[in-house]
Amino acid sequence: MGKIFFYAALALVLVSGLIFAPAESKLAIHPMDQFNVAALFGDHISWYTPTNVTLWMALAVAAVFALLVMGSSRRAIVPGRAQSVAELAYGFIYKMVEDVAGKDGVKFFPYIMTLFMFIVMANFLGLIPGSFTTTSHIAVTAVLAALVFFTVTIVGFVKNGAGFLGLFWVSSAPLALRPILAVIELISYFVRPVSHSIRLAGNVMAGHAVLKVFAGFAAALGMFSFLPIFAITAVYALEVLVAFIQAYVFTILTCVYLKDALHPSH
Amino acid sequence: MASNTQDAAHGAADAAHGSAPGMPQLDFSTFGNQIFWLAVALVVIYLILSRVALPRIAAVLAERQGTITNDLAAAEDLKAKAVEAENAYNKALADARAEAQRIAAETRAEIQAGLDEAIAKADEQISAKAAESEKAIAEIKAGALESVKAVATDTAEALVTALGGSADADAIAAAVAERTKG
Amino acid sequence: MEGDIAQLGQFVGAGLAAIGSGAAAIGVGHVAGNFLAGALRNPSAAAGQTATLFIGIAFAEALGIFSFLVALLLMFAV
Secondary structure, three states, X not given: OHHHHHHHXXXXXXXXXXXXXXXXXXXXXXXXXXXXXXXXXXXXXXXXXXXXXXXXXXXXXXXXXXXXXXXXXXXXXXXXXXXXXHHHHHHHHHHHHHHHHOHHHHHHHHHHHHHHHHHHHHHHHHOOOOOOOHHHOHHHHHHHHHHHHHHHHHHHHHHHHHHHHHHOOOOOOOOOOHHHHHHHHHHHHHHHHHHHXXXXXXXXHHHHHHHHHHHHHHHHHHHHOHHHHHHHHHHHHHHHHHHHHHHHHHHHHHHHHHHHHHOOOO | OHHHHHHHHHHXXXXXXXXXOOOHHHOHHHHHHHHHHHHHHHHHHHHHHHHHHHHHHHHHHHHHHHHHHHHHHHHHHHHHHHHHHHHHHHHHHHHHXXXXXXXXXXXXXXXXXXXXXXXXXXXXXXXXXXXXXXXXXXXXXXXXXXXXXXHHHHHHHHHHHHOOOOOOHHHHHHHHHHHHHO | OOOOHHHHHHHHHHXXXXXXXXXXXXXXXXXXXXXXXXXXXXXXXHHHHHHHHHHHHHHHHHHHHHHHHHHHHHHHHO
16 A cells, blocks of 8 residues: 555656656756855845844854753753753763863863854754855854964963973974974964864865755756755755764864863873 | 856856855955854853853752762662661561460460370279279179079079979089089 | 866866865775774773764864865865
C-alpha cells in the first residue's frame, strides 16, 4: 500500500516536472546574492543604517537572550529543556576554557562565551532558508578575530612583559635554527587572525553557496530536479554540523591563543 | 528572455551596492555598517551574559551541587540508620528465639513431670486392679475345686449304688480325695 | 564567452588555487584518521583528546583556507 503511494507520488513529481519545466531551461545561478547587504528601509547604506545585518544580529542577540536568560529564569534544581541546554552550553565552554587556557584563563570566560554564543546563534539562524548569515561576511569575522588577536597580544604583554616574546624564541631548538624559527613563528602569529576569520566566513559562505548552486541545478533540471534536492538535503545536514563545529573551532582556537598569552613558554 | 532580465536585475543590484562584482563580502562600502552593528550586538550579548545569564546559571549549578551533596549526606545518614535498625532487629530476633527456646524447654519439663506423675498413678491403679482380679480368680478357682469334689463324690455314690453295692460314704470320699489330688 | 586573456588567467589561477582545498582535505583526513586509529587502540584516552583533534583539524584546514582565499581574490578582487 505504502509502496503504491510512493510510486504514485514519484510519478506525479516526474509528470509535473515535465509539464512545468521551464521552456528555456538555462542555468541562472547567483549563489552570492544571498550575501547581499541591503538596507531595511530605503537604498542608501551608511554606517548606522539598519540593514539585514542589523536584523539578523538582533535575532541572534534575541536567541541568546531567550536561551540563556529566559531559559534559566525558573532556576529549577531539576532543569527543563531550555535550562538544560543553557547549562550544557555554560558547562561546555567553561570546561573548554578551564582545560585549554588553564585556571587563570577562567576570568576571560564571559568574553569567550560571548563569542561562542554569538557565532553559534548567527550560524544556526543563517541556516533558516531565506535568512541572511552574518558570519559569512569577512568584515564580521575579521572583527571577531581581530578582537581575539588584540586581546591576546595585550594580555600577553601585560602579564609577561617582554617575556611574551619568548613565544617566538624556540628555546628547545638548536641555536642556529632559532632566528629562522623566530621569523616563522612571528609570521604564523600574525597570520592567526587571518586564518581565524577566513576559516569561519569561508566555511559558512562556501556551504551556503553550494546550497544555492544545487538549488540552481534543481531549477534547470526539470523532471530530474529530485536529484539535486536530495543533494541539498544531505548538504544541509552537513551544514548543520559545520555551523556548530566552526563555532566550536573558533572558540577553542581563542582558548589556545589565550593559553599562549598566559603561559608563553614554548 | 527571462534570463537576460534576471541578469540585468542582478547587475542593477550590484551597481546599487557599489563596486564589488559578484562578491558582497568584498564590498567595502558596507563594512562600516556591519562592523558597527556587530559591535552593538557583541556589547549587548556581553552585558546580557556577564550581568544576568552567567551568574544565574553559575548559581543554579552551585545550588544543584549543594543539593546533591546534601542529599548524598542525608542518604548516607539514612543508610547508617537502616544498618542500625537491621542490627536491632537481628538482636531482637535472636532474643526472641532464645526466649522461645527457654519457654519451650520449661513447658516440655512441666509436661514431662505431669506425664510421669500420671503414669505412676496409672501404674498404681493398674497394679491394684490386677491384685484384686487375682484374688477374685483364686476364690473362683477354690470354689470350682470344691464343686468338682462334691460332684465327683455324688457321681461316685450314684455309680456304686447303681452297680448294686452299698455306698460307704467315707471310702468314696477318700477315693475321690485321692483321685482329685493328682 | 567574451573576455580577455587576463580574465582567462584569473579563472585558471583560481581553479588551480582550488586544488589547495583538496590538499587540505587530505590533511584533515590524515588528522581525523590517525585520531580514530589511536582512539580505537586506547578508547579511554580518546575523550580527553577531542579538543586536540579539533585544534589539529583547524590548523590543517588553515592552509587550505589560504588557497581558498587566493582563489577568491583571483576571482573577485584582482
